[in-house]
Amino acid sequence: MVDIAVEQVRQVTSPAAITPVIPGFHPDPTICRVGFDYFLATSSFEYFPGAPIFHSRDLVTWDQIGNILTRRSQFAVGDGRPSGGIFGSTLRHHNGEFWFVTTNMSDFGGGHLLLRSKEAAGPWSDPVQIPGTLGIDPDIAWDSDGTCYLTWVGFGPGENESGIVQARLDPDAGRLLESPRKVWQGTGLAYPEGPHLYEAGGCWYLVLAEGGTERGHAVSVSRGSSPAGPFEPHPNNPILSHRSMAAPVQSVGHADLVETVDGDWAAVYLGVRPRGVVPGFHVLGRETYVAGISWDQGWPRFDEDRYQVPVVGSSFIDDFSSDSLHPRWISPGQDPASFTAETPEGLLIRQSQTGNVPILATRVLGHVWGARASVLLSGDEAVRFLLRMDDFHWYGIEASGRQIRVVAQIGPLQQVVATAEIDPAPGPFQLEIACNDSPLAGQPGINTGPDEVTLGFREHGELTTLARMDGRYLSTEVAGGFTGRVVGLAATSGSIIIERFEYNHHG
Structure with a gap:
């Protein structure tokens, strides 16, 4: 496993009263x-x-x-x-x-x-x-x-x-x-x-x-x-x-x-x-x-x-080449060992045989960040790359065959927000999720959430953003409970291979 801290410790400090020593959930x-x-x-x-x-x-x-x-x-x-x-x-x-x-x-x-x-x-x-x-x-x-x-x-x-x-x-x-x-x-x-x-x-x-x-x-x-x-x-x-x-x-x-x-x-x-x-x-x-x-x-x-x-960098890159997962990788309600396996190409994630969709995830550690998953698909396999609060509050970008779509689950309601057709090329393709400050923040009379979540993909190196979502619906104040956001991957059909995962912390 290559586990590279993209950001090193900078000679900057901030008071402990406003800065967590262990950020995220x-x-x-x-x-x-x-x-x-x-x-x-x-x-x-x-x-x-x-x-x-x-x-x-x-x-x-x-x-x-x-x-x-x-x-x-x-x-x-x-x-x-x-x-x-x-x-x-x-x-x-x-x-x-x-x-x-x-x-x-x-x-x-x-x-x-x-x-x-x-x-x-x-x-x-x-x-x-x-x-x-x-x-x-x-x-x-x-x-x-x-x-x-x-x-x-x-x-x-x-x-x-x-x-x-x-x-x-x-x-x-x-x-x-x-x-x-x-x-x-x-x-x-x-x-x-x-x-x-x-x-x-x-x-x-x-x-x-x-x-x-x-x-x-x-x-x-x-x-x-x-x-x-x-x-x-x-x-x-x-x-x-x-x-x-x-x-x-x-x-x-x-x-x-x-x-x-x-x-x-x-x-x-x-x-x-x-x-x-x-x-x-x-x-x-x-x-x-x-x-x-x-x-x-x-x-x-x-x-x-x-x-x-x-201020310590929390960015990392994982190519899953080790014999074991880094301890940052977790799964809600499942054991990652039960649905993942190391392969020469990357980490294989299998669809569950019990009907649920097991998720391999890592905690989100900041407010402004971006994550990119390089995925290998073939045949009828399908992948979901998602930002999750719980089973009923998540945004995801899904890919299967030539189609990519953004799906939002908010309580009992699930909606396809956007779709796109892609021209599959040999090798992996890339799905991306990012969280940024709300573009409407600070405008009087505007009902703004904590951030804006963007979901998209890269084709031939070009980024296409399919959806920009209000972050309020992936918050504790909406979802309830005691946990925080995680970003992760799931196979919704067949098996997928994650060749590389990048998490870039920006603030």
Whole structure:
């Protein structure tokens, strides 16, 4: 596989408060440190491989080193619904091992999943399912005598099993050692969730997300002398929120803290970058940001301006000549290995035998970008190159034989937007999708979306743009859910070969 970073790191930085350290659909970050190295994992929902994991030495430049969930024995398909799958998680290092606890909402009911590995890049164990832990957002922590605590958002059925609950855990057996009990429930804002538990300076701190993961999102904290509480809340909660502020990054929350190499503290958290007219549309999903943590009278305080984030190129070219796919490649509800194969000509993608259309995709990492797929077709084969939010919200350009067409799926409605005839030539042909700033942005009285999506093809080197589409319909505000845009390919008939894929980041 040729994996060329087209854009190198430029000597430009921007404040972490407005620039994600891991851009694109990478929500619910969880972080730990081992020596001089930081490791971070995020939610992945219905996409597989699941739970991407990253490494950094400075908290602002991160490299993906793999995915935690790489085998179907770790991540059952379940219902496969959009925004199902892997929810909020916790990554920790204890007694020489990495631990990862998460929830698969597409195979829900049996309890949280606990995995372990000697190396952050894996391979990770098959999960141990923890009975009696119906809910989401599990956290794992150990006190000084080795007692392990599991804290999560309980979904009942009993009163003491609903809300923010906790129990001592035998992590080796995956068994609760006591019945769940309620701990601090937050300040009264909606949907207290995402608990994380830490020891610092002789106190135990319980950090929660509150207010829902939309514009009212916030981070609150309480403290106590024991990991089991009781906990007293910070007198000025929430300690982080952008609600009702004119900040370019909104919905900040779901934070996880880490002690840094130099003895300071930092936090990673999620946020979104809405664009366009009211209500604002975010299309990349929830992204990962970093902030410093200061301590004021024994309480953590967010310093969003502590870190400067270098502008790092995210462009790449892949010719699929390696024996394995880069960890950036994912599929909604499918295992890429089940419908792809490496060939001398490129990557073969097969049509599913079950009637669905499996998609090989990669996350969109910016607002202004272009992607080009060089495709080999013959006979009755057909390809779809698409920009996707979920099964019901996508724009695609399709090619079969001599015909190319643009198709839009918005909710239950599917429409052919444009068609063209081509003169097939030997060798691959190229399909292109690009996202650019809306040409109507800033004009008073004009209802503009976050961007304009263009779809076209190249014939004999000449670009033909077939359609220009409003980006609002591929946004979370329209589609709902918890994910962001991906760009990918599918065989809608027979098998296709992708000779080359180019992603060019422009801003």
